[in-house]
Amino acid sequence: MSSEHHGDVNYLNHEKGLKSWLTTVDHKRIGMMYLFTVLFMFLIGGIFALLVRLELFSTGPTIIDMNTYNQYFTYHGTIMVFMVVIPLIPAAIGNFVLPIMLGAKDVAFPRLNLATYYIYLVGVLVACTTLFLNGVDTGWTFYTPYSIRTSTSTTLVILGAFILGFSGIFTALNFIVSIHKLRAPGLTWDRLPLFVWASYATSIVQMLATPVLAITLFLLIFERLTGIGIFDPKLGGDPVMFQHFFWFYSHPAVYIMALPAMGIVSEVIPVHSQKPIFGYKAIAMATFGIALVAFIVWGHHMFVSGQSELANFVFSLLTMFVAVPTGVKVFSWIGTMYKGSIRFNAPMLYAMAFLFIFTIGGLTGIFLATVATNVHLTDTYFVVAHFHYVMVGGTLMGFMAGFHHWFPKMFGRMYNESAALVSGFLVFVGFNVTFFPQFILGAQGMPRRYYDYLPEFEALNRVSTVGSMMIGLGFVFSAIYLFKAMKSGPKASANPWNGKSLEWETTSPPHPHNFHDQPVVTHGPYDFIEQGE
Amino acid sequence: MAIVASERKHSEHFNSAEHEFVSSKQGMWLFLLQEVLFFAGLFVAYGIFRALNPEMFHAASQMLDVKMGALNTVVLICSSLTMAFAVRSAQTNQTKKTTMYLIVTFLLASVFLVVKYFEYSHKFHVGLLPGQYFTNTELTDPKSGLFFSLYFMMTGVHGLHIILGMLVILWLVRRSSRNEFGSNYYTPVELFGLYWHFVDLIWIYLFPLLYLID
Numbered sequence: 001m002s003s004e005h006h007g008d009v010n011y012l013n014h015e016k017g018l019k020s021w022l023t024t025v026d027h028k029r030i031g032m033m034y035l036f037t038v039l040f041m042f043l044i045g046g047i048f049a050l051l052v053r054l055e056l057f058s059t060g061p062t063i064i065d066m067n068t069y070n071q072y073f074t075y076h077g078t079i080m081v082f083m084v085v086i087p088l089i090p091a092a093i094g095n096f097v098l099p100i101m102l103g104a105k106d107v108a109f110p111r112l113n114l115a116t117y118y119i120y121l122v123g124v125l126v127a128c129t130t131l132f133l134n135g136v137d138t139g140w141t142f143y144t145p146y147s148i149r150t151s152t153s154t155t156l157v158i159l160g161a162f163i164l165g166f167s168g169i170f171t172a173l174n175f176i177v178s179i180h181k182l183r184a185p186g187l188t189w190d191r192l193p194l195f196v197w198a199s200y201a202t203s204i205v206q207m208l209a210t211p212v213l214a215i216t217l218f219l220l221i222f223e224r225l226t227g228i229g230i231f232d233p234k235l236g237g238d239p240v241m242f243q244h245f246f247w248f249y250s251h252p253a254v255y256i257m258a259l260p261a262m263g264i265v266s267e268v269i270p271v272h273s274q275k276p277i278f279g280y281k282a283i284a285m286a287t288f289g290i291a292l293v294a295f296i297v298w299g300h301h302m303f304v305s306g307q308s309e310l311a312n313f314v315f316s317l318l319t320m321f322v323a324v325p326t327g328v329k330v331f332s333w334i335g336t337m338y339k340g341s342i343r344f345n346a347p348m349l350y351a352m353a354f355l356f357i358f359t360i361g362g363l364t365g366i367f368l369a370t371v372a373t374n375v376h377l378t379d380t381y382f383v384v385a386h387f388h389y390v391m392v393g394g395t396l397m398g399f400m401a402g403f404h405h406w407f408p409k410m411f412g413r414m415y416n417e418s419a420a421l422v423s424g425f426l427v428f429v430g431f432n433v434t435f436f437p438q439f440i441l442g443a444q445g446m447p448r449r450y451y452d453y454l455p456e457f458e459a460l461n462r463v464s465t466v467g468s469m470m471i472g473l474g475f476v477f478s479a480i481y482l483f484k485a486m487k488s489g490p491k492a493s494a495n496p497w498n499g500k501s502l503e504w505e506t507t508s509p510p511h512p513h514n515f516h517d518q519p520v521v522t523h524g525p526y527d528f529i530e531q532g533e
Numbered sequence: 534m535a536i537v538a539s540e541r542k543h544s545e546h547f548n549s550a551e552h553e554f555v556s557s558k559q560g561m562w563l564f565l566l567q568e569v570l571f572f573a574g575l576f577v578a579y580g581i582f583r584a585l586n587p588e589m590f591h592a593a594s595q596m597l598d599v600k601m602g603a604l605n606t607v608v609l610i611c612s613s614l615t616m617a618f619a620v621r622s623a624q625t626n627q628t629k630k631t632t633m634y635l636i637v638t639f640l641l642a643s644v645f646l647v648v649k650y651f652e653y654s655h656k657f658h659v660g661l662l663p664g665q666y667f668t669n670t671e672l673t674d675p676k677s678g679l680f681f682s683l684y685f686m687m688t689g690v691h692g693l694h695i696i697l698g699m700l701v702i703l704w705l706v707r708r709s710s711r712n713e714f715g716s717n718y719y720t721p722v723e724l725f726g727l728y729w730h731f732v733d734l735i736w737i738y739l740f741p742l743l744y745l746i747d
Contacts, residue, residue, distance in 0.1 A: 105546035108556050173563045181556040182546070211567045215574030219686065222663075228682035229664030230578055236676035237664075241581060245574060513545075 010412065010509040025110035026512060030117055031096030032410070037117075038088050041124060045079035046472065048072050053434075053468040056461050059452060066451045070137035071152070073449060077140030078157060082164050083124055085395045086253060089260035090206075091120070091171055093402050094199050096410060098175060100503040100510060101193050103184025103519040108177040112170055120167040127160025129153075139449060141246060144231040144239040148223050155224050162217040165210045168256075172203035172210075179203075184502065186521035193501040193525040194277065197284045198263025201291040205252045205259070208295070213249035216242065240305050247298035255294040257391055258358075259287060261398025262329060265351050268401045269333050270526045271499045272348040273340025277526040279332035286332075289325035297322065303374045312371050319369035326362055330355065346420035347497075350401035353428045357393025361386060364439065379449075382442025385435045392431060400424065400478075407485070408492030412509040415485035423477035430470025437464045501525040535708070538715030554720055561724040565731050572735055575687050579742060582679055592672055593680035594746035596661055598652060602744040605648050606736065612641035613733040620726040623709070623719035631722065632709040638729070639702045642695055649692055656681070684743055691739060694732045701725055 011028045021029060052073050055062045064072065099107050107113050130136055130153035138147040138154055142161075147154055179200050183192075220242070222228050229235025231242040270277040277283065299307055299315030307315075333355060342348065364386045367373050377383060407415055437460040442448075446457050453461065495504040500523065506515050547553040583590045619634035660668030663685050667678030705725060708714065714722055 108546075109560060110544075110546070112560075169567050173560055173567075176563055177556050177560045180559060181552065207563060207567050208570055211569075211571035212574050215571050215690075218690075219574070219578075222686065226663060227665035228686065229679055230582075230682055230686075232664070235664045236586075236679050237682075238581070241578065245577075 009511065010507065011512045012412075012509050014512045023114075025106070025114050027095050027099050027107050027110065027113060028410075028510060028514075030113050031092055031094075033117055034087065034095060034120070035092035037121065037124070038084055038092055041079055041083040042088075044128075045076055045084055046475065048076035048079065050468055050472055052076055053465040055451070056453070057465045058462075059455055059458055067137065069451045070449075071135040074136050074139050075131070078127065078136070078161070080391075081140050081253070082161050083120075083127070085257045085391055086168060087120060087164075087171075088395060088399050089264065089402065090175070090199060090202060090256075091116070091167075093264070093399065093406065094175065094260065095171070097402075097406055097503055098196060098199055099178060099182070100409075100506065100514050101196055101501055102178060102182050103187055103502045103515065103521065104178060104182035105513050105515075107174045108181060109174050113174055116167045116170040116174070119163060119170070123160045123162075123164035123167060125160075126163060127157045130156045141250070142217070142220060143246075144220070144223070144242040145233060147220065148232055155221055158217045158221055158224075162214055162221070165214045165217075168206050169210045169214075172206035175199050175203040176207070184519050184521055187502075188521075190281075191521055191524050192284075194266035194280070194283055194287075195260075195263035197287050198259045198266065201287045202256055202259045202263075205291050205294055206256050209249045209252035209256070212245060213253075216245040216249070240302070240307075243302050243305055244298070247301045248295075251298040251301065252291075252294040254387075254390065255290055258394040259290060261354065261358075261395045261402075262287065264398045264402035264405070265333060265354050266329075267499075267501070268347045268351040268405050269336050270340075270528065271405070271497050272343045272345065272351070273337050274343075274498065274528045275336055275340035275526075276524075276528055277332070278335030278338075279328070280524075280526065282328050283332050286325035286328040289328075290322065293318065293321050293325070300369055300374070303371055304378045316369055316371050316374075320366065322369075323362065323366060330359060330362075344421075345404075345417055346415070346424050347401045347405040349421060349424040349428070350397050350404065353424070353431075354393065354397040354401060357389055357397060357428075357431060361389030361393050364389065377442060379447055380442035381438040381446045381448055384448045385438035385442060388435045388438075392435075397428075400427070403482075405497070406503070407482070408496045409503055409508050409510070411486050411489070412492055412507075413485050413489030414492050414496065415489055416481050419477065419481035423474045423481070426474035426477065427471055430467050430472075430474055433467030434464050434471060435467070437461075437467075498528075500527050535711040535713055537712045538718045541713075541718045550717060557720050557724060558727075561727050565727060568731060572690070575683070575690065576738070576742075579683050579687065582683065583746075586674070586676055586679070589672075589674040589676050590680055591746050592674065593677050594743065596656075596659075596669075596672065597684070597744045598655070599744050601648055601652050602740050605645050606740050608641050608645050608648070609733045609736050612638045612645070613730050615641065616726050616729045620719065620723050623714045623722045624716055626716045628709060628712050628715065631714055632706055635702055635706045635709060635722075639699055639706070642699050642702070645695060646692065649688065687739055687743065691732065691735055694735070698725075698729055698732055701728075 011026055021033065024030060051064065052069070055064050055069055055072075095107070095113070099105070133153040133156070134151065136152045136154050136157045138150060138152075142154070142158060179196060219228070219230055223231055227235065229237045231237045231239055233239055266277060266283055297315060297319045299311055300319045303312050303315075364382070368377060368383065368386060404415065404420060441457055441460050444457070446453050492508045494507050496508075497504070502519055502521065505519060543550040543553045547556065615634045615637045619631050619638060622630035622634060656662065661681050662668065662678070663682035664678045667681060669677070702725070705722060708721065
């Protein structure tokens with residue numbers, strides 16, 4: 001960011017000052033603002049996670065009391081789900097990369113794009129003011145009737161989640177229109193990078209599912225303020241209906257988190273294997289297969305909530321179908337690496353961590369989709385381990401892969417590869433040390449969200465807490481070398497990885513308008529020349 | 534910074550004014566799609582509770598004023614018509630007419646709200662209120678409050694859309710009176726027209742579902 005030569009104008013240095021950032025309509029700058037805000041919330045959510053793990057280091061009270069514990073795991077869940085994992089890839093990386101991949105000057109509605117950032121910010125502030133009020137202790141799921149009766153500041157947190165939803169809806173709207181209308185000449189649908197396909201499917205899920213959460217939370221706010229009774233059994237309402245409505249959004253939300261990460265992996269693996277992607281169409285179609293199935297499996301969260309046996313059977317069966325398109329993708333990625341010239345660098349390390357962790361997450365999902373085992377495992381640490389394998393292993397590993405992959409493009413500088421590998425390794429090992437014992441604890445019957453546990457669970461809980469410190473350390477390391485790289489890393493070339501999609505054809509960091517001239521696409525995004533041909 | 538329609542240029546990230554127009558329109562349709570899903574939650578809740586309590590819904594529905602509801606249905610349909618005229622006159626460069634039709638649409642929306650105000654205050658007066666505040670003694674089913682929870686939430690969310698729409702109409706009137714709309718630029722009028730017809734359509738479902746259970 002230091003050099004000011006005239007030929008060197010880029011989106012970071014062409015305007016100066018805080019105001020130029022706060023009023024920008026440039027998708028790249030908005031992406032950067034999202035990136036830093038979301039990562040800040042990741043830090044907050046992560047601190048809560050470490051505090052929860054520290055409390056669970058020993059039986060009995062360790063560092064905090066019971067009510068504080070309830071609040072900490074609620075804040076951890078709420079912050080991580082609504083403020084970090086859902087917006088992380090679409091709003092931060094997607095905003096930066098997607099329009100450039102399309103060869104467009106910006107997203108379709110740049111001012112709306114800036115507005116979504118402020119909507120996000122307002123949602124975060126509304127929800128987080130409760131940290132200084134009475135807190136919140138409902139868990140991130142806000143299940144009724146407890147969420148109606150608790151005296152904590154739950155209303156504001158629900159309002160925050162309601163507002164955050166609209167930020168996601170408008171980002172999705174912007175992406176769908178951009179993908180339809182702003183593709184460069186020659187960029188036909190079968191030449192779209194798979195990250196674009198993934199963003200497209202994610203946006204559709206986000207547009208269709210989030211409004212249902214919005215109306216649910218809206219009703220819940222009125223439930224708390226005026227006692228409308230729709231979810232309150234005391235007034236003739238139905239708390240299970242709340243669960244149906246909630247999971248009608250929150251199950252697809254899992255794919256809102258996972259699909260963009262899969263998109264990133266589909267970019268990183270071919271580029272760093274220097275080999276055309278295996279099964280381009282299969283991956284693109286599987287993306288839509290997952291998006292479709294996402295909407296018809298929500299009942300698997302409610303096998304013990306009093307659903308009919310028929311509903312349990314149908315939801316169980318449908319849930320198994322998720323494995324099919326997911327399997328297609330995993331095999332395609334492995335097929336892409338087969339006989340490729342694989343670089344072992346940070347993007348690739350994280351992409352492989354994704355494959356490893358996400359696959360375990362997916363396979364343990366089958367245990368939970370089976371009604372008989374689910375009844376035993378419901379609300380145990382097995383579930384906690386499973387969704388962390390999916391959400392952290394999926395989204396966070398995917399994000400880290402993408403962040404390192406596009407870091408040279410974003411900041412025009414290279415990060416330190418060996419530092420990145422060390423911390424990536426620390427995160428990967430730490431993750432498995434943290435969450436693998438939780439599968440065992442859950443299978444043995446340790447319930448989730450409890451403040452205390454039986455003495456025989458202590459050893460594995462200690463292992464888990466030590467693992468969480470390793471993850472924390474890994475991310476602190478990452479923050480240090482990445483900030484250093486932003487300030488003083490060696491200059492990156494326009495295409496340091498020899499990628500074939502459009503974002504590698506512009507300068508690093510890109511020109512304010514992305515390209516000096518309108519790019520014309522003449523080849524596919526993965527047209528690498530195979531070695532030995 | 535008012536830009537008269539004839540001097541307007543399209544945004545630089547689009548190829549042409551037409552390109553910008555069709556993109557904006559697609560965005561509006563997507564927005565309406567999420568609106569459908571937003572209301573869908575309420576309609577599903579309505580469907581489930583009605584299936585569980587058919588008699589209660591029937592009795593409670595009798596307490597609503599069908600005449601007022603019918604009047605409001607006519608008022609909203611008329612406002613959709615005047616809105617369509619506003620779009621048409623913007624497309625054909627009749628700027629004064631655009632402003633006039635927008636104002637008429639605004640007035641019809643106000644009539645809708647006034648009628649709704651009288652309906653609401655009557656319900657408040659006789660204790661036909663949501664959930665825990667339900668105090669009416671004519672209805673004997675203890676769950677009757679649920680019907681009025683749904684009634685107030687559904688018409689309330691719809692009414693909120695009307696009020697937000699009216700604010701947008703005021704903004705459109707201001708822009709229209711500055712000659713910002715014409716045959717080569719009428720995107721905001723057309724997009725708002727889509728929104729307004731959608732809000733009208735929601736009411737056309739709400740009216741029979743709430744008032745005409747028989």
